Amino acid sequence: MSPGIIIAGAAETTRLGKIPDVSTLGLHIDGALNAVADAGISLKDIDGIATVAAPGPVQVAHALGITPDWIDGTGVGGTSFLLHVRHAAAAIRAGYAKTILVTHGESGRSRIGAARPASTAALPLGQFEAPYGTLGPTTTFTIPALRYMKNYGLTHEQLAYVAVAQRKWAARNPRAAFRDPITVADVLASRLVAYPFHLLECCLVTDGGGALIITSADRAADFPKPAVHVLGTGESSETPMISQMVDFTESQAFRLAGRDAFAEAGISTSDVNHLMIYDAFAHVPIYGLEALGFVKKGEAGGFISDGHTEPGGSLPLNTNGGGLSYTHTGMYGMFAIQEGVRQVRGEAAAQVDGVDISVILGNGGMFATSGVLVLGGSPR
Amino acid sequence: MTAPAPARAKPAPVPTPETQPYWDGCAAGELRLQRCADCSEAFFYPRPVCPACGSARVEWFTASGRATLYSYVINHRPAPGFESDGPYAIAVVQLAEGPRMMTNITGIPNTPEDLVLDMPLQVTFEQRGDVSLPLFGPAPGAGAGGSS
Numbered sequence: 001m002s003p004g005i006i007i008a009g010a011a012e013t014t015r016l017g018k019i020p021d022v023s024t025l026g027l028h029i030d031g032a033l034n035a036v037a038d039a040g041i042s043l044k045d046i047d048g049i050a051t052v053a054a055p056g057p058v059q060v061a062h063a064l065g066i067t068p069d070w071i072d073g074t075g076v077g078g079t080s081f082l083l084h085v086r087h088a089a090a091a092i093r094a095g096y097a098k099t100i101l102v103t104h105g106e107s108g109r110s111r112i113g114a115a116r117p118a119s120t121a122a123l124p125l126g127q128f129e130a131p132y133g134t135l136g137p138t139t140t141f142t143i144p145a146l147r148y149m150k151n152y153g154l155t156h157e158q159l160a161y162v163a164v165a166q167r168k169w170a171a172r173n174p175r176a177a178f179r180d181p182i183t184v185a186d187v188l189a190s191r192l193v194a195y196p197f198h199l200l201e202c203c204l205v206t207d208g209g210g211a212l213i214i215t216s217a218d219r220a221a222d223f224p225k226p227a228v229h230v231l232g233t234g235e236s237s238e239t240p241m242i243s244q245m246v247d248f249t250e251s252q253a254f255r256l257a258g259r260d261a262f263a264e265a266g267i268s269t270s271d272v273n274h275l276m277i278y279d280a281f282a283h284v285p286i287y288g289l290e291a292l293g294f295v296k297k298g299e300a301g302g303f304i305s306d307g308h309t310e311p312g313g314s315l316p317l318n319t320n321g322g323g324l325s326y327t328h329t330g331m332y333g334m335f336a337i338q339e340g341v342r343q344v345r346g347e348a349a350a351q352v353d354g355v356d357i358s359v360i361l362g363n364g365g366m367f368a369t370s371g372v373l374v375l376g377g378s379p380r
Numbered sequence: 381m382t383a384p385a386p387a388r389a390k391p392a393p394v395p396t397p398e399t400q401p402y403w404d405g406c407a408a409g410e411l412r413l414q415r416c417a418d419c420s421e422a423f424f425y426p427r428p429v430c431p432a433c434g435s436a437r438v439e440w441f442t443a444s445g446r447a448t449l450y451s452y453v454i455n456h457r458p459a460p461g462f463e464s465d466g467p468y469a470i471a472v473v474q475l476a477e478g479p480r481m482m483t484n485i486t487g488i489p490n491t492p493e494d495l496v497l498d499m500p501l502q503v504t505f506e507q508r509g510d511v512s513l514p515l516f517g518p519a520p521g522a523g524a525g526g527s528s
Contacts, residue, residue: 121391121393121394122394122395122396124399124425124427126391126393126394127393127394127395127396127399127425128393128424128425128481128482129482130391130393130459131390131391131392131393131508131513132470132471132482132483132484133390133455133458133459133461133462133465133468133470133484134459134470134482135455135457135458135459135460138455138457139453139455139457139459139470140470142453143451143452143453143470143471143472144451145451145453146451146452146453146497147450147451147497150497191456192454192456192467193456193457194453194454194455194456194457194470195453195454195456195467195492196453196492197453241425241482242472242482243472243480243481243482244424244425244480248450248451248472
C-alpha cells in the first residue's frame with residue numbers, strides 16, 4: 001500500500017476581492033507565507049514547488065528563497081492546483097521531495113503584474129473558434145448548456161437556482177464577495193451576458209490566491225492543525241476547443257478524473273459528506289453532480305432546485321459560496337481545495353456537521369481539463 | 381471632440397501548413413474535411429493524424445455543407461470587431477458527415493426564437509481579411525426556423 005499523503009498547511013491570501021496594491025507575484029508570496037504559518041513550518045523546510053505560469057514555479061521559489069528538488073509547472077487552467085496536489089503526492093511517494101508548496105496568486109481583477117495571454121491565432125483554437133467572436137469563457141464554456149437544456153428539460157429557472165442555492169452558503173461566509181440573498185427572479189432579471197446565461201449565473205472576477213503544504217502522513221502529528229488526508233486523486237483532459245466536446249451534455253474529463261479519484265480512495269458517492277464543484281458558471285455544478293454519479297443524467301438541476309445542496313440539504317455543495325458568490329480570481333481551483341480542507345478540519349465559516357470525506361472537482365480551460373481530489377479526516 | 385476609435389477588424393485565422401487545404405477549400409466555396417483512409421472516420425479540425433485510430437493516412441474530401449444546429453450562446457459582450465453586430469450567436473453545428481464545428485449563423489435573426497436547435501443549416505462563406513470563413517445559414521427550402 002502506498003504511504004499516505006496529507007495537506008499539512010492551507011491558507012488563502014490575507015485579503016480577497018480588489019487588491020490593487022499587490023501584484024500577481026505578491027499574491028503568491030502572501031498565500032505561501034500564510035500556508036507556511038498555518039503548517040507551523042519554515043520556508044526552509046520546503047523542498048518542492050508547484051504552481052502555474054506566469055509567474056511560474058521558478059519565480060515563486062526564487063522569490064521565497066526556496067531551492068527545490070522537485071518542480072511542477074503544470075498549467076492547465078483553474079484546476080491546475082488539484083493536479084499539483086496529485087503530482088505532489090506521487091513525488092513524495094517516489095522520494096523526490098518531502099514537503100511541497102503549491103501556490104496560487106492571480107490579480108484577476110486589478111491585473112497588477114499579470115501576464116498577457118500568448119497569441120493563439122495559428123493554433124486550432126485561433127483558426128477554428130476565435131474568428132467566430134469568442135471572447136473568453138463567457139462565450140465558450142457556456143455553449144453546451146442549451147443542448148443539455150433541450151435534451152434533459154433543464155429549465156431557465158433551475159439553472160438560475162444554482163446561483164440562488166450558492167448565495168445561501170455565501171450569506172454565512174464573512175469573506176464571500178456577495179452575501180445578500182437572491183431569488184430566481186433576481187437572477188433572470190440580471191443582464192444577459194451570453195444567452196442563456198445572465199450575469200448572476202457567471203462567476204466573479206477578483207484578486208487573491210492561496211497555498212497548500214503537502215507532505216507524508218507519517219508526519220501528521222508534527223503540525224498544529226488536524227491533518228487532511230489526500231485519499232484519492234484523478235485527472236483527465238478532453239478538448240481545448242469547446243466545439244469538439246464529445247457530448248455537450250456531459251464532461252468526459254469530469255467523469256474520468258472522478259472515477260480514478262473515487263477508486264483510489266475506495267469510496268462511493270454515499271461516503272461523501274461535502275462537495276466542491278468548480279462553478280465558473282451555473283451549469284457546471286449540474287454537469288459535475290452527474291459526472292461524479294451523485295445523481296442520474298438529467299436529474300442534477302432538479303436535485304439542486306429541490307434544496308439538496310444548500311444549507312440543511314443532504315449534500316452540501318460549494319459551501320464557501322463558490323465562484324458565483326465567494327471569489328473567482330480566474331483560476332478558482334485553489335479556493336475549492338481550501339474550502340474542502342476547512343470543512344474536513346471543522347474550521348469553515350459555514351461549517352457542515354461531521355465532514356469526514358470532502359470531494360473537490362476542478363475544471364480547467366473550461367471543459368478541457370479536470371482534476372478531482374478526495375480529502376478525508378482520517379487515513380483509509 | 382475626439383475622433384471615434386477606428387473600427388477593429390474581426391479576427392482572421394492564420395493558416396498553418398496542415399490546415400491550408402481547408403482554407404483553400406473555403407476560398408473555392410467548398411467545405412473540405414478530412415477522412416481516415418484506414419478507418420473511414422471523418423474528422424474536424426484538420427490535422428495529419430486520425431483521432432479515431434491514430435492512422436497517418438488521412439485524405440481530404442468535399443463535404444456537403446449540410447448541418448444542423450447543435451448548440452449556441454447569444455453573446456452580449458462582443459469580441460473585438462463584433463461591436464456593431466449586436467448580440468450574435470456563437471454556434472456549434474453538427475455536420476452531416478459527423479464532425480462538429482463552431483460557426484456564426486447568418487441569414488436569420490440571432491434570437492432564441494429564431495435559432496431552434498436541430499434546425500437544418502447550409503454552409504456559406506464570408507471574406508475575412510485574406511481568408512474566406514465558413515458560416516452557416518438556414519438550409520434552402522427548410523424555412524427560417526421560428527416557432528416550429
